[in-house]
Amino acid sequence: MIRMAEVCDAADYRNLIENLEAESDFLLFGKGERKSTIEQVEGLIQKVEKEENSTIFLSELNGEVIGHVTVFGGGAPRILHTASVITGVLKEFHGQGSAKELFLRLFEWAEEKGVIRLELTVMVHNERAVHFYEGMGFEKEGVKRQSLIVSGRPVDEYVMAKILV
Secondary structure, three states: OEEEOOHHHHHHHHHHHHHHHHHOOOOOOOOOOOOOOHHHHHHHHHHHHHOOOOEEEEEEEOOEEEEEEEEEEOOOHHHOOEEEEEEEEOHHHOOOOHHHHHHHHHHHHHHHHOOOEEEEEEEOOOHHHHHHHHHOOOEEEEEEEEEEEEOOEEEEEEEEEEEOO
């Protein structure tokens, strides 16, 4: 089931993010690097709820939050139609359609809100994610060279976007 996050989901959302960061080296934060309190996460959810072009979708299975798509819309008038996407599904649930369901709901939401450009970054060696995003209609627009340092090594990221018009 895909649904919008509410303030009461703050603990589950925080735990999901921590679990994703613990099991993957493909995310901005590594295991234990993020130091978010429940109050900070509640504040984030409240902020996102107030913004017309931002949202957080959660994927639930048997009452457990297993994935998310977090979307931050542009704040200036000229980029209100643009949103940045952050996503993740727990490894245990890869290949079961949760990510696809999240993205299909994201596309519906974007159409409802007038968001026509969705963008994200992905490490170039994360071939599984790159393939998934391409399958969902995202295209590579460029490479951010040495944009991250992971385990002491520079990592390039693809900038990818999907235009929904």
